[in-house]
Every structure is written in structure tokens, then in C-alpha cells.
Amino acid sequence: MIRPLRRIHLRTWSLFAVLLPVGIISAWLSVPSLPAYKLFQPVQAEPLPVVVRTIKTEDHIINLRSDASHHSYQLEWINITALSAPSALIYRTKNNGDVENAEIIGRIDPRGLYRFSLKNDTTGNSHFVVYDIIHHRVIEKINF
Amino acid sequence: MGVSYQAVGWNRQKKIYDWLIFAFCALYLSTFVGLTVVFNADYTFETVLIRSTSTLAVLLLHIILSIGPLSRINRKFLPLLYNRRHLGVTMFFVAAIHGTFGILQFHSLGNVNPFVSLFTSNTNYGSLTDFPFQALGFFALLIFFLMAITSHDFWLHNLSPRVWKTLHMFVYVAYFLVVMHVMLGVIQYETNPVFVLIMVIGSFTLICLHMIAGFKEVKKDKVISMMTENGFSKVCVVDDIEENRAKIFCLDKERIAVFKVDGKLFAISNVCKHQNGPLGEGKVIDGCITCPWHGYQYLPRNGQSPPPFKEKVCTYDVKVIDDQVWLNPNPYPEGTERAGAPIIAP
Numbered sequence: 001m002i003r004p005l006r007r008i009h010l011r012t013w014s015l016f017a018v019l020l021p022v023g024i025i026s027a028w029l030s031v032p033s034l035p036a037y038k039l040f041q042p043v044q045a046e047p048l049p050v051v052v053r054t055i056k057t058e059d060h061i062i063n064l065r066s067d068a069s070h071h072s073y074q075l076e077w078i079n080i081t082a083l084s085a086p087s088a089l090i091y092r093t094k095n096n097g098d099v100e101n102a103e104i105i106g107r108i109d110p111r112g113l114y115r116f117s118l119k120n121d122t123t124g125n126s127h128f129v130v131y132d133i134i135h136h137r138v139i140e141k142i143n144f
Numbered sequence: 145m146g147v148s149y150q151a152v153g154w155n156r157q158k159k160i161y162d163w164l165i166f167a168f169c170a171l172y173l174s175t176f177v178g179l180t181v182v183f184n185a186d187y188t189f190e191t192v193l194i195r196s197t198s199t200l201a202v203l204l205l206h207i208i209l210s211i212g213p214l215s216r217i218n219r220k221f222l223p224l225l226y227n228r229r230h231l232g233v234t235m236f237f238v239a240a241i242h243g244t245f246g247i248l249q250f251h252s253l254g255n256v257n258p259f260v261s262l263f264t265s266n267t268n269y270g271s272l273t274d275f276p277f278q279a280l281g282f283f284a285l286l287i288f289f290l291m292a293i294t295s296h297d298f299w300l301h302n303l304s305p306r307v308w309k310t311l312h313m314f315v316y317v318a319y320f321l322v323v324m325h326v327m328l329g330v331i332q333y334e335t336n337p338v339f340v341l342i343m344v345i346g347s348f349t350l351i352c353l354h355m356i357a358g359f360k361e362v363k364k365d366k367v368i369s370m371m372t373e374n375g376f377s378k379v380c381v382v383d384d385i386e387e388n389r390a391k392i393f394c395l396d397k398e399r400i401a402v403f404k405v406d407g408k409l410f411a412i413s414n415v416c417k418h419q420n421g422p423l424g425e426g427k428v429i430d431g432c433i434t435c436p437w438h439g440y441q442y443l444p445r446n447g448q449s450p451p452p453f454k455e456k457v458c459t460y461d462v463k464v465i466d467d468q469v470w471l472n473p474n475p476y477p478e479g480t481e482r483a484g485a486p487i488i489a490p
Contacts, residue, residue, distance in 0.1 A: 002398065002415050002420050003365065003394075003397060003398055003399075005309065005420060006358070006361050006362075006365075008313065009354065009358055010354075010355075010358035010359070010361070010362065012313075012316050013350075013351060013354035013355055013358060014355070014358075016316070016320065016347075016350075016351055016354075017351045017355065019320065020320070020323060020347045020351065021347075023320070023323060023324050023327060024323065024327055024340070024343060024344060024347065026272060027272060027324065027327030027328050027331060027332075028327070028331065028340055030272035030273045030328075030332070031273070031331060031332055032273050032332070
């Protein structure tokens with residue numbers, strides 16, 4: 001190697017000794033910090049302390065909860081596996097399970113935990129229907 | 145060294161070298177594909193190809209750029225230098241596969257020319273996070289392409305060593321572009337810190353190697369003889385030079401190699417006409433000074449390549465007085481015959 005070339009090499013790498021770390025560090029610092037994964041659902045109410053009844057299947061756990069004095073009731077839905085429908089509504093129905101005139105309790109998505117407040121008269125036998133509003137089909141009937 | 149140009153002047157060493165390159169690349173790619181199939185089976189063939197060739201090209205580039213300083217630091221690495229161009233061309237082909245499939249996958253399915261799409265689909269040149277990193281890779285690949293097609297000695301001869309070397313020095317620009325292509329590309333969305341670590345280790349190693357080799361060369365250039373007489377400078381004693389080997393001195397602008405051959409000392413320019421290789425680090429084979437880089441040969445007495453070759457380097461006057469070697473740094477025209485300095489045993 002001739003002398004001018006040796007000088008160019010040394011100067012180039014002296015420059016790189018500054019440029020490369022600056023470039024690498026700048027690029028590293030500019031990596032966007034992605035938000036932590038959050039389930040797209042509203043914050044759920046705190047669970048009421050007393051579990052009145054429980055229904056447990058392979059896919060979900062459903063709890064009927066109340067406070068200590070049994071004045072307030074709550075329906076708790078915990079998905080264990082993903083729901084087959086992209087979205088579903090929970091209705092409280094009469095015995096026949098008809099959703100046309102039923103009371104809407106709330107909507108659930110394929111994953112997550114949900115708690116819905118129930119009106120005070122939920123005692124004794126309560127009938128619920130989980131309904132796929134997109135495909136218009138009953139996913140499950142729940143009888144406490 | 146050849147009288148006429150051939151695509152590749154194959155010899156046993158070149159064949160072994162190229163087979164090793166091929167085996168390494170094949171092993172790397174198959175391992176990468178195998179691991180991806182096991183751990184990320186949902187990746188498409190194109191994605192696996194883009195990723196495997198990109199990492200292989202980056203690895204080869206680091207190896208290529210470390211061969212030069214390594215062989216200046218330790219002569220044992222000189223065999224790697226011999227066919228570095230083959231490794232460079234291989235690296236270009238691997239990078240070209242990466243670039244081609246990258247353009248096919250990300251820019252060929254729209255209604256815009258893929259190359260127009262490459263430069264217009266993302267114009268956030270002011271943002272580091274969203275920087276159009278593919279453009280950096282494109283320009284690096286363009287430089288590698290120019291280097292690959294001019295890598296043959298035909299172009300070295302026709303472009304002149306100066307133009308050729310200047311063109312090939314752009315490999316450093318390409319290296320910087322590649323580092324930023326990776327850092328502003330895959331690093332921006334791959335959360336695995338291994339990628340950053342690999343680039344940091346690679347860059348740090350190269351910087352250290354080049355700086356060590358560079359300062360070593362500066363140190364060599366700073367050795368100045370304090371004793372001067374009638375244009376001659378005292379440089380060493382006769383026994384400092386091994387038989388059929390040389391010692392290199394830098395008295396003026398350029399280095400001079402003083403060889404000991406058959407009881408005489410001969411001084412010629414240290415710079416090989418082929419690619420500026422260090423002749424003084426070579427040895428005398430079949431009566432000819434042989435460049436350690438690519439085997440170009442010169443006769444010690446006149447600095448001329450043996451016929452039919454036509455390369456010539458400058459010669460210098462050297463004399464021996466009382467076991468001391470004296471060297472005159474004024475060069476004779478290239479190919480000038482000198483008698484050499486007889487070594488008289490005390």
C-alpha cells in the first residue's frame with residue numbers, strides 16, 4: 001500500500017470510530033417503544049365478595065356474585081378459551097330463552113374477563129343466553 | 145500473474161478457497177432455513193430467503209473488511225488476502241439475492257415501477273424511526289455491484305490502479321450504508337437485542353482492527369535514520385536481514401525494501417505495481433522477489449518482472465560498510481539495473 005492510501009485508510013477508520021457509534025446509538029435510541037399489549041375492553045367493576053353460584057365449563061367460568069347483604073348482584077364471565085364468535089351479547093331471559101324481548105346484560109369479546117351489574121331482583125332461578133349477533137345464533141344458554 | 149486475461153486463472157489454492165466459501169455459504173443458509181422451519185414455521189419462503197441472505201451478506205462483509213488489517217497485523221492471515229476478491233463477489237451475489245427478493249416482496253405488487261416505489265413509497269427522510277432504510281441498502285448494493293464487475297485484473301489494468309483503488313475504497317461508504325440500513329431497518333421493529341449486539345460487535349471489531357493496523361503502519365513510517373552521509377542513510381546491520389527476505393525502510397516519501405539475495409543486498413520500491421502490495425513482506429522465490437498479496441514477481445537487480453511480463457518498479461542504491469547497511473532514498477527510474485551491494489564477511 002502506498003503512503004497516501006495508508007493515510008486515507010487510517011483517516012477513514014478514525015472517522016468511522018466516531019460515525020459508526022453515533023449512527024448505531026442514534027438508531028437504537030430512535031427505536032419506538034411499543035405500548036404494552038392491552039385487551040380492548042373497558043375497565044371492569046370490582047368483583048362483589050360473595051360467589052352465589054358458579055358454572056364452569058372447559059371454555060369459560062360464569063359466576064353469579066353478590067354483596068354480603070344480597071342487595072347487589074353481578075354476573076362475572078371469564079373466558080378460558082377464545083369465544084368462537086367475534087362478539088356476543090348476554091341476555092337475561094324468561095324461561096323460554098327468547099332474546100327478542102330479553103334484557104341485554106352486556107357484550108363480551110372472544111377473550112377476557114367481564115363483570116356486569118344485575119338488577120336487584122335476580123334471585124332464585126336466573127336464565128341467561130349468550131347470543132352471536134353477527135350470525136344470529138344462540139351460543140349458550142345458562143341457567144343458574 | 146498472467147500474460148493474457150482469463151475469467152479466472154484457476155489454480156489449486158483458488159479452487160480450495162472457493163470451495164470453502166461455497167461450503168460456508170451453503171452451510172450457513174441451510175442452518176438458517178432449518179432453524180426457521182423449526183422455530184418460525186409460519187414464515188414464507190421469501191421472508192426466509194430475505195433474512196438468511198441479509199445476515200450472510202453482513203457476515204461476509206465483516207470478514208472481508210477484517211482480512212486487510214488482520215494480514216497487516218499478522219502475516220499468517222495473508223493467504224486469506226490472496227483471493228479476497230472472490231469472497232467480495234460472492235458477498236455481492238448474496239446481497240443481490242437479498243435485494244432482489246426484497247424489491248419483489250415489498251415493491252413489485254403495486255401499479256408503480258418497483259424502483260420508483262423503492263424511493264417514493266416512504267419519503268420520511270427526516271425521521272430516524274421511519275427512515276426509508278431500503279434506499280440505503282440499494283446504494284450499498286450499487287457500490288458492491290460496481291466493485292464486483294470491476295474486480296477482474298482486466299479492469300485494474302484498464303482503469304489504472306489509482307482509479308481502480310479509488311473506486312474500491314467506496315467499500316467503506318457501502319459498509320456505513322449497510323450498518324445504517326440494518327440499524328434503521330430491522331432494528332426498528334425487531335425487539336430482540338441480539339441484532340444490535342451483532343452490529344455493535346462487528347463494527348467495534350472492524351474499527352479496532354483497522355486502527356491497530358493503521359497505527360502500526362504509522363509507526364513504521366516514523367522510523368528515521370539519524371546518520372546520513374553523501375545522500376546515504378544508515379538503516380541497519382547486515383544480519384538484521386534474513387536470506388531471501390527483506391527489511392523495509394521509510395526514509396523519504398515511500399517505503400523501500402532491501403533484500404538479501406545470494407550474498408548481495410538489493411533495494412527496490414516496496415510497492416507492487418499490481419495492487420500496491422508490500423513487496424518487502426514477500427520473499428525471493430526462483431530468484432524473483434514475489435509479492436505476498438497476489439504473487440507478482442520482480443528481479444532484485446532491476447525491479448523488472450521477468451519476461452514476458454512488463455511490470456517495473458524503482459530501484460535504489462544500497463551499500464555495506466563495516467557490516468552496516470547504507471541506503472540512498474533517491475529512486476532510479478523504474479526497471480533501472482543496479483549491481484547490488486556485496487556482503488563481505490568480517
